[in-house]
Amino acid sequence: MKQTLLVAGQELLVNLRRPGFIIMTLLIPALGLVGLLVGSVFGGEVGDFFESQFAPNQTGMGYVDQSGLLTAELPQYADQFIPYSDEASARADLLADEIDSYFVLPADYLQTGKVTVYGTGGGFSTFVAADEANLGSFLIDHLLAGKVDATVQARVRAPIDVQPVTLDEKGEVSTDSPFSWVGDFVVPYVFAILFVITLFTTSGFLLQGVSEEKEDRIIEILLSSISPTQLLAGKILGLGAVGLIQVTVWLGAGAALLAVAAALFALTGMINISLGTMFLGLVYFVLGYLLFATLMAVAGSMGTTQRESQQIAGIFSFAAAIPWMALSVTFANPNAPLAVVLSYIPLTSPVMMLIRLGFGQVPAGQIAISLVLLVAGIVVSLWAGAKVFHVGLLMYGKRPDLKDLARAFKQA
Amino acid sequence: MIEVENLVKHYAQVKAVDGVSFTVGKGEIFGLLGPNGAGKTTAIRTMLDIIKPDSGAIKLMGRPVTEATKSRIGYLPEERGLYKNFRLLECLTYLGALKGMPRRQARRQAEALLERVDLGEYAKRKVKELSKGMTQKAQFLAAIVHDPELLIMDEPFQGLDPVNTELLKTILLEEQARGKTAILSTHNMDQVEEMCDRILLINHGRSVLYGPLDEIKARYAEHAVLLECDTMPEGLVGVQRVEQHNHTYPKGMASAYELVLEQDASPKAILRQLVEADVAVYRFEVATPPLAEIFITVVEQVQ
Numbered sequence: 001m002k003q004t005l006l007v008a009g010q011e012l013l014v015n016l017r018r019p020g021f022i023i024m025t026l027l028i029p030a031l032g033l034v035g036l037l038v039g040s041v042f043g044g045e046v047g048d049f050f051e052s053q054f055a056p057n058q059t060g061m062g063y064v065d066q067s068g069l070l071t072a073e074l075p076q077y078a079d080q081f082i083p084y085s086d087e088a089s090a091r092a093d094l095l096a097d098e099i100d101s102y103f104v105l106p107a108d109y110l111q112t113g114k115v116t117v118y119g120t121g122g123g124f125s126t127f128v129a130a131d132e133a134n135l136g137s138f139l140i141d142h143l144l145a146g147k148v149d150a151t152v153q154a155r156v157r158a159p160i161d162v163q164p165v166t167l168d169e170k171g172e173v174s175t176d177s178p179f180s181w182v183g184d185f186v187v188p189y190v191f192a193i194l195f196v197i198t199l200f201t202t203s204g205f206l207l208q209g210v211s212e213e214k215e216d217r218i219i220e221i222l223l224s225s226i227s228p229t230q231l232l233a234g235k236i237l238g239l240g241a242v243g244l245i246q247v248t249v250w251l252g253a254g255a256a257l258l259a260v261a262a263a264l265f266a267l268t269g270m271i272n273i274s275l276g277t278m279f280l281g282l283v284y285f286v287l288g289y290l291l292f293a294t295l296m297a298v299a300g301s302m303g304t305t306q307r308e309s310q311q312i313a314g315i316f317s318f319a320a321a322i323p324w325m326a327l328s329v330t331f332a333n334p335n336a337p338l339a340v341v342l343s344y345i346p347l348t349s350p351v352m353m354l355i356r357l358g359f360g361q362v363p364a365g366q367i368a369i370s371l372v373l374l375v376a377g378i379v380v381s382l383w384a385g386a387k388v389f390h391v392g393l394l395m396y397g398k399r400p401d402l403k404d405l406a407r408a409f410k411q412a
Numbered sequence: 413m414i415e416v417e418n419l420v421k422h423y424a425q426v427k428a429v430d431g432v433s434f435t436v437g438k439g440e441i442f443g444l445l446g447p448n449g450a451g452k453t454t455a456i457r458t459m460l461d462i463i464k465p466d467s468g469a470i471k472l473m474g475r476p477v478t479e480a481t482k483s484r485i486g487y488l489p490e491e492r493g494l495y496k497n498f499r500l501l502e503c504l505t506y507l508g509a510l511k512g513m514p515r516r517q518a519r520r521q522a523e524a525l526l527e528r529v530d531l532g533e534y535a536k537r538k539v540k541e542l543s544k545g546m547t548q549k550a551q552f553l554a555a556i557v558h559d560p561e562l563l564i565m566d567e568p569f570q571g572l573d574p575v576n577t578e579l580l581k582t583i584l585l586e587e588q589a590r591g592k593t594a595i596l597s598t599h600n601m602d603q604v605e606e607m608c609d610r611i612l613l614i615n616h617g618r619s620v621l622y623g624p625l626d627e628i629k630a631r632y633a634e635h636a637v638l639l640e641c642d643t644m645p646e647g648l649v650g651v652q653r654v655e656q657h658n659h660t661y662p663k664g665m666a667s668a669y670e671l672v673l674e675q676d677a678s679p680k681a682i683l684r685q686l687v688e689a690d691v692a693v694y695r696f697e698v699a700t701p702p703l704a705e706i707f708i709t710v711v712e713q714v715q
Contacts, residue, residue, distance in 0.1 A: 003510060218493040218494060218495060222510065225482055227461075
């Protein structure tokens with residue numbers, strides 16, 4: 001145990017001095033600070049700037065009414081919608097860039113609701129130009145004008161304006177600000193990403209450390225002093241501490257930045273992560289770290305050079321990247337079957353669960369199953385990893401092949 | 413100090429060590445010899461519990477090897493290596509501490525040893541900045557920094573100039589004088605003859621020569637004496653033939669001879685005759701072949 005802690009202490013010392021670690025640890029809060037400064041100096045102007053960059057430069061939309069249902073054009077729409085008596089002239093103007101697009105209201109519009117939108121430049125720009133909400137308002141106003149009361153018409157145009165009220169456990173109205181979605185969603189999500197970054201920087205350092213020791217040919221001296229298990233345990237503990245330090249720095253900096261942001265923009269109740277979620281996040285971080293640290297150490301022991309080790313480790317990194325690839329599915333539905341399956345497989349579950357916890361509620365049963373499977377995966381990987389680690393460490397010239405590994409399992 | 417009994421270790425089809433037994437007593441310098449690939453490194457690694465033997469028993473200091481015994485052993489492996497990115501002193505301190513020595517004590521010890529081998533001014537340098545010879549010396553120190561009772565050294569003087577070789581030899585002999593035991597594995601037979609009390613020669617994983625060095629040499633001794641004198645007297649009784657080795661001295665001065673004796677003659681009787689003949693004798697020695705010759709003979713016999 002004493003020796004294990006000694007190795008851990010040494011690893012902590014060595015890795016805290018790594019330029020990569022220092023830069024990474026300071027860079028993230030620095031980026032946050034820069035973001036905050038830019039936000040406070042330019043305020044809303046930044047938002048406008050980005051909006052103007054991404055919104056298409058609209059010149060207007062033509063339309064051809066073949067159904068005869070629409071009233072004469074209302075003045076408030078005059079600069080957005082241009083009536084055409086026939087499709088040919090509308091098409092000519094579109095091709096001459098006089099208008100962005102035009103739509104045709106067919107004779108059977110009332111029965112089918114179908115509206116054909118013509119545009120240039122491909123599907124997406126046609127869709128943007130169509131701007132359904134705006135088009136909807138235009139149609140509602142031109143279909144109902146004069147037939148119903150103006151207030152009813154306005155209500156039809158905008159039938160709902162949700163006023164959210166959150167009740168706390170006592171039934172009192174909660175005082176959360178309308179910005180609480182930042183705390184409920186964005187902040188945990190950002191923390192999930194940071195957790196994953198730390199998880200991979202630290203286990204990456206572990207990989208690097210082991211292959212450096214192999215390249216430095218120091219393994220034999222180490223193993224004449226301590227057992228491979230002590231070495232492995234010490235490394236995992238030491239780099240785990242490195243990871244926790246990084247996470248602590250980031251969480252501390254994050255909390256401070258959020259507090260400043262809250263004061264600057266007069267927002268309250270923004271930091272709204274439940275302690276339970278935070279704790280679960282930490283549990284998945286620690287377990288995920290244990291799993292990947294073990295696998296990275298094993299990969300490090302197997303390669304004869306750092307490059308070779310990294311190739312082996314690539315297999316595990318790829319597994320960890322799968323949840324990111326599935327992000328679009330998870331984004332739409334955090335409880336989609338794919339997301340659930342990825343939450344159960346030990347190689348993907350730490351990252352998947354960190355992402356899902358960021359998105360919000362995960363059913364308790366799924367958390368339980370995923371934790372049990374993850375812990376089982378860690379136990380197996382530690383057991384097998386210690387053996388492969390031992391065999392791999394002493395192989396200099398060649399990478400252990402399956403035969404070598406099989407023998408290692410038989411012997412131990 | 414060390415008892416190894418019937419040690420067997422196979423790798424796939426190769427028998428690296430095949431039933432080797434030996435003991436090493438306290439305070440001895442023991443030579444572990446053998447051609448390349450004979451199984452020396454495997455034997456050493458099993459002794460250090462780096463790899464497990466297939467069968468056989470190893471006792472160090474009366475007990476099977478545990479983590480506690482490991483801290484009393486200093487090991488200089490054939491594959492040299494130190495933390496290249498560490499500072500020299502830091503590296504030695506860490507390796508000493510890993511052997512269970514308190515960090516502060518390990519540091520003091522490392523500082524003293526670095527001074528001893530003239531590396532004091534390099535203590536704060538990174539290991540990768542050192543020359544090859546310096547690294548070799550540092551490696552030697554890494555094996556003794558925690559003041560171990562048993563030293564296992566694989567080619568400890570490799571790549572060192574004569575001055576540094578003498579320096580490290582002296583340190584090793586001093587350790588022996590302090591009651592330390594050492595196992596020396598080397599291909600340099602002169603060093604073995606100079607330092608070792610007993611040896612074990614293994615070939616193809618088997619023990620082929622084992623015992624006190626002088627006994628082994630006596631066993632392989634031809635029945636002959638080496639003689640250096642001014643004039644070689646005629647008609648010595650018991651001498652079968654005389655071979656002159658004239659290369660030793662310039663002509664007209666002393667000459668060197670090898671006297672091959674008859675079966676029942678003794679070297680003592682020859683010496684008596686020389687004294688009676690009033691010959692100026694510069695050197696009189698029972699001829700034993702150099703260890704290197706024995707080594708070659710034995711290894712070739714087995715093959």
